[in-house]
Amino acid sequence: MSAQADTAKTADEGIASDVAVPLVMSRWLQVEQVDATVATLYLQSTGKRLRVPRPLYDLLRRFQAPATLREVAGADADIARMVGAIRTLRAKGFLLAEGEAEAPPTRRLLTDPPIRLFDCPAQTLVPALANVVAIGVPCDTGDRASAGARAGPAALREASMQTLYGIDRATGQSQGWFDVDRGRAILRGVSVCDGGDVFVDHGERQAAVFDRLSEALEILTAAGALPVLLGGDASICWPALRLLQSRAPLAVVRIGVLGRRDAVETAPSAFVGAHALPRSALGLPGVSRYVHVGPCAAGAGASLAGFAHVPVEAAARDGAAALAPHLLPGQRIYLGVDMAALATPASDADGVALFDYARLHALVCGIGAAHPIAGLDLVGLNPSAPCWRTTAMTALHLLLTALSAAKDPHAPQA
Amino acid sequence: MHRRPDAHMLERDTPPGATLFGWPAAAAPHAGAAGIEVLGVPSDAGNGIASGARFGPAAIRRASLGLPARDVEGIGIDGGAIDRIEHAGIDHGDVDFIHDCDWADALLRIQALVEGIAARGAVPVVLGGDHAISYAAVAALHGAGPLSVVWFDAHTDFCAWPGGDWHSHKQVLRRIAGLPHVERIVQIGHRGITYDDESARSSKMRVSTAAEANAMRADALLDRLPSRQPVYISVDIDAVDPRWAPGTGHPVPGGLDVATLGALARAIAAGRDVLGVDAMEVNPLLDHRDMTSTAAASILAQIVSGLSERANAGRPALPPLPTA
Numbered sequence: 001m002s003a004q005a006d007t008a009k010t011a012d013e014g015i016a017s018d019v020a021v022p023l024v025m026s027r028w029l030q031v032e033q034v035d036a037t038v039a040t041l042y043l044q045s046t047g048k049r050l051r052v053p054r055p056l057y058d059l060l061r062r063f064q065a066p067a068t069l070r071e072v073a074g075a076d077a078d079i080a081r082m083v084g085a086i087r088t089l090r091a092k093g094f095l096l097a098e099g100e101a102e103a104p105p106t107r108r109l110l111t112d113p114p115i116r117l118f119d120c121p122a123q124t125l126v127p128a129l130a131n132v133v134a135i136g137v138p139c140d141t142g143d144r145a146s147a148g149a150r151a152g153p154a155a156l157r158e159a160s161m162q163t164l165y166g167i168d169r170a171t172g173q174s175q176g177w178f179d180v181d182r183g184r185a186i187l188r189g190v191s192v193c194d195g196g197d198v199f200v201d202h203g204e205r206q207a208a209v210f211d212r213l214s215e216a217l218e219i220l221t222a223a224g225a226l227p228v229l230l231g232g233d234a235s236i237c238w239p240a241l242r243l244l245q246s247r248a249p250l251a252v253v254r255i256g257v258l259g260r261r262d263a264v265e266t267a268p269s270a271f272v273g274a275h276a277l278p279r280s281a282l283g284l285p286g287v288s289r290y291v292h293v294g295p296c297a298a299g300a301g302a303s304l305a306g307f308a309h310v311p312v313e314a315a316a317r318d319g320a321a322a323l324a325p326h327l328l329p330g331q332r333i334y335l336g337v338d339m340a341a342l343a344t345p346a347s348d349a350d351g352v353a354l355f356d357y358a359r360l361h362a363l364v365c366g367i368g369a370a371h372p373i374a375g376l377d378l379v380g381l382n383p384s385a386p387c388w389r390t391t392a393m394t395a396l397h398l399l400l401t402a403l404s405a406a407k408d409p410h411a412p413q414a
Numbered sequence: 415m416h417r418r419p420d421a422h423m424l425e426r427d428t429p430p431g432a433t434l435f436g437w438p439a440a441a442a443p444h445a446g447a448a449g450i451e452v453l454g455v456p457s458d459a460g461n462g463i464a465s466g467a468r469f470g471p472a473a474i475r476r477a478s479l480g481l482p483a484r485d486v487e488g489i490g491i492d493g494g495a496i497d498r499i500e501h502a503g504i505d506h507g508d509v510d511f512i513h514d515c516d517w518a519d520a521l522l523r524i525q526a527l528v529e530g531i532a533a534r535g536a537v538p539v540v541l542g543g544d545h546a547i548s549y550a551a552v553a554a555l556h557g558a559g560p561l562s563v564v565w566f567d568a569h570t571d572f573c574a575w576p577g578g579d580w581h582s583h584k585q586v587l588r589r590i591a592g593l594p595h596v597e598r599i600v601q602i603g604h605r606g607i608t609y610d611d612e613s614a615r616s617s618k619m620r621v622s623t624a625a626e627a628n629a630m631r632a633d634a635l636l637d638r639l640p641s642r643q644p645v646y647i648s649v650d651i652d653a654v655d656p657r658w659a660p661g662t663g664h665p666v667p668g669g670l671d672v673a674t675l676g677a678l679a680r681a682i683a684a685g686r687d688v689l690g691v692d693a694m695e696v697n698p699l700l701d702h703r704d705m706t707s708t709a710a711a712s713i714l715a716q717i718v719s720g721l722s723e724r725a726n727a728g729r730p731a732l733p734p735l736p737t738a
Contacts, residue, residue: 070710178610180607181668185611186607344660345656345702346702356655357657358625386702390660393666398667
């Protein structure tokens with residue numbers, strides 16, 4: 001047999017197999033765009049995109065149920081002309097042989113927000129070289145009182161468009177901001193980036209979300225960036241606590257509302273609710289102290305070794321000095337701020353003392369002056385709440401204040 | 415000679431009775447002349463972020479009708495002052511051309527209306543609306559210079575001005591500082607986290623932070639205002655802490671409380687010749703239970719009370735009471 005005849009035989013056999021095998025469209029195929037001449041296809045499982053001629057798209061649509069190429073093309077079709085395109089679709093996963101195993105969609109850790117915090121640079125999923133990396137955690141099922149906070153990250157980012165991040169053209173460094181109340185520049189030269197939101201498939205187990213957050217945090221902070229979580233409810237700090245205490249010993253300082261004594265005392269479980277944070281955190285080997293600052297159910301946490309409660313009145317009066325008896329000097333801390341501790345126009349605190357901005361501002365500055373801050377969160381951001389615009393602007397001020405407390409050297413107390 | 419703004423320029427559908435403090439509507443037959451003339455400017459054209467301040471004048475008027483006679487949010491208006499407030503002014507309603515012309519042209523027309531009020535010897539009280547409106551009101555007092563401007567505001571409003579006839583509430587004070595008859599600006603209530611240090615944007619301006627203002631005595635504030643120099647008072651409601659005045663487009667935490675701001679403003683009204691007043695940036699769409707419009711009305715009540723006090727002390731700030 002000649003070489004030419006041999007090649008033709010091989011090609012015929014290949015075509016024969018393509019023609020005979022029942023094929024089916026991938027279940028992960030999405031159509032992004034179709035017009036009279038072309039179609040753009042997207043394969044959700046791999047993230048691949050493919051632009052195909054409209055006739056090929058029309059042919060592909062006929063594989064919604066398993067069928068052979070001969071069946072869908074018809075007896076008179078020039079099969080040989082179609083085989084190349086069919087092979088391409090198969091090679092890229094848009095078409096499969098009937099019964100062929102198909103990879104599930106690529107596991108996504110983060111999603112890209114439409115607006116970045118302060119319009120700072122976006123951060124891809126690699127170790128951030130910026131000083132601060134923000135991650136949104138749109139999750140609010142860990143605290144009954146935080147309904148609506150899953151929309152907090154997006155809403156806070158939108159509000160932050162009034163407080164933009166800027167780069168000095170001459171130095172290439174962050175311009176920072178100016179704190180009028182302290183009469184000083186803040187965060188000058190401190191770079192900030194936004195890693196996006198952790199992917200949440202509402203209805204899945206909390207552990208699945210938190211595992212994704214843990215993995216993203218580990219990658220993003222591998223080069224030393226300070227993690228800042230935007231909640232969400234207070235429970236979203238749990239993956240950050242796990243990670244940061246594994247790197248070095250840590251104390252937790254949470255400014256917020258701890259209203260359920262029973263939950264504080266609940267035995268550790270796979271699900272970490274906001275009110276069970278003290279017990280869960282103190283169960284971590286690297287966490288020795290947990291200081292709750294703000295309203296707290298009477299007696300909550302009393303049986304927990306390492307737990308301390310600082311009431312609003314004491315913190316408002318004495319600032320960070322009120323925390324000193326409960327923390328080691330210079331102890332590395334994780335600082336969480338729950339907006340539930342802030343008095344707002346719509347606060348219905350039923351006689352419970354809450355913080356005003358000036359006191360919180362002073363407290364956060366004082367904490368930063370006394371302790372290195374390894375991680376931050378700002379939670380309880382609920383854009384459905386009355387006067388959200390006001391609360392959002394206050395939250396942004398507190399966030400910048402906390403960042404200043406963490407990153408500005410020798411920040412004097414307010 | 416007393417001449418009122420052209421009737422066709424004013425809203426005709428202001429609900430009966432919805433005038434500031436229940437004063438007579440200027441067009442009413444029994445209105446007569448008054449020492450204070452109110453003009454509403456229902457505009458948010460100069461606000462780049464939030465619309466809704468266009469409903470501010472109506473909300474302030476409604477809130478003013480609900481003020482209790484004494485101890486409103488701790489403000490403590492005495493009964494005598496309330497009596498005088500009830501007869502001190504007339505209300506022209508809202509201008510009706512805001513959405514029929516360009517913003518710059520609207521400001522010129524507002525300026526002309528305020529000039530008319532000033533020419534009658536009355537004190538214009540302008541209800542906003544966004545703060546860019548204050549430029550027109552201050553510009554209208556060009557014959558009264560040199561003038562001091564007291565600017566209650568969380569912001570310095572000194573953003574860059576690209577020139578031309580562009581007006582925004584973010585650069586309104588920069589433009590006012592450029593008016594030749596404005597000699598000094600006392601800015602009170604600046605605070606929060608900003609892009610830069612804005613405390614020295616003009617040699618005419620002295621900035622006091624909210625923290626300083628909360629601890630400020632009224633006589634210390636008066637010391638910054640020459641006793642023989644007329645004054646214009648502008649109140650951006652965002653000078654008040656957003657916990658008490660959330661309904662405004664650019665809230666900044668850590669502000670003054672209503673009582674403190676009201677007391678400072680009243681002291682100025684009672685201690686200096688105030689030629690004009692405004693209350694700006696009340697946005698009912700963002701408000702909660704009318705807190706913000708009530709705060710604005712309360713502060714205006716304090717200012718009017720101070721004006722009355724000065725008039726009763728023999729100063730020519732207020733003409734004789736109108737006859738009903």
